[in-house]
Amino acid sequence: MAGKPSTVRRGREKRPALEAVGVATQFDRLVHERLRLGILSALSVNESLTFVELKKLLDTSDGNLSVHARKLEEAAYVACTKSFRGRIPHTEYRLTSAGRRALERYLDHMEVLIQAMRTQ
Numbered sequence: 001m002a003g004k005p006s007t008v009r010r011g012r013e014k015r016p017a018l019e020a021v022g023v024a025t026q027f028d029r030l031v032h033e034r035l036r037l038g039i040l041s042a043l044s045v046n047e048s049l050t051f052v053e054l055k056k057l058l059d060t061s062d063g064n065l066s067v068h069a070r071k072l073e074e075a076a077y078v079a080c081t082k083s084f085r086g087r088i089p090h091t092e093y094r095l096t097s098a099g100r101r102a103l104e105r106y107l108d109h110m111e112v113l114i115q116a117m118r119t120q
Helices: 017-026 034-044 051-058 062-074 097-118
Strands: 007-010 013-016 078-085 088-095
Touching (some): 034 078, 034 088, 034 097, 051 088, 062 078, 088 097
16 A cells, blocks of 8 residues: 555564664664674674684774773673783673673674565
C-alpha cells in the first residue's frame, strides 16, 4: 500500500524500516569510532592483549592507541593492568562485562540498520 512504511522482521517482531534506521542515532559513539571498535572487537575474541599486540593488530601508533584505550578504560569498557617486566613497561588490556554488553548493543544496532537498508 502507498504511504505505509515497509517493515523489518527481527525474530518475531516487526518494526517500520524508518524506525529501524532511527536506531543509528542510538549508537554508542564511544564504540562507533573505528579504532575503539577495533580494540573492543579484538578483546572480545581474546582473553587479554598487550599494548604491543593491539598496536600491531590494529596497525596504529603508540599515541593513537593510548588515547583511544584510555577513553575505553574511563568508560569501564576495558580494564588495564600495568606492570614491568624487568625494566620494560608491560600493559595488558581485558574486555570488561560492561564493554562486552556495549559491543553487543552496538552490533545489535548495526544488524537492525543493515536489515532495514536491505529491505528498502
